Amino acid sequence: MCFGSCRVTCDNCKPKFVYCPDCGHKNMLVFKACKRCGKPLTEEMKDAAIRDWEERSKARNES
Ligand SMILES: [Zn+2]
Numbered sequence: 001m002c003f004g005s006c007r008v009t010c011d012n013c014k015p016k017f018v019y020c021p022d023c024g025h026k027n028m029l030v031f032k033a034c035k036r037c038g039k040p041l042t043e044e045m046k047d048a049a050i051r052d053w054e055e056r057s058k059a060r061n062e063s
């Protein structure tokens with residue numbers, strides 16, 4: 001378990017990543033554009049990533 005003191009790459013307790021729709025690169029939510037191809041990462045994409053994370057988080061808690 002990780003509370004408070006987890007690594008920046010820890011995706012367990014908070015949504016932290018959004019995948020680039022063009023190249024599939026894993027970008028941190030704080031980035032404004034894909035680090036690999038430069039595609040802008042929109043708020044809509046980030047919202048969708050957060051919702052997806054919440055679904056996965058629920059599934060984790062149920063199992
Ligand atoms: Zn964590």
Ligand SMILES: [Zn+2]
Binds near residue numbers: 022
């Ligand atoms: Zn990209």
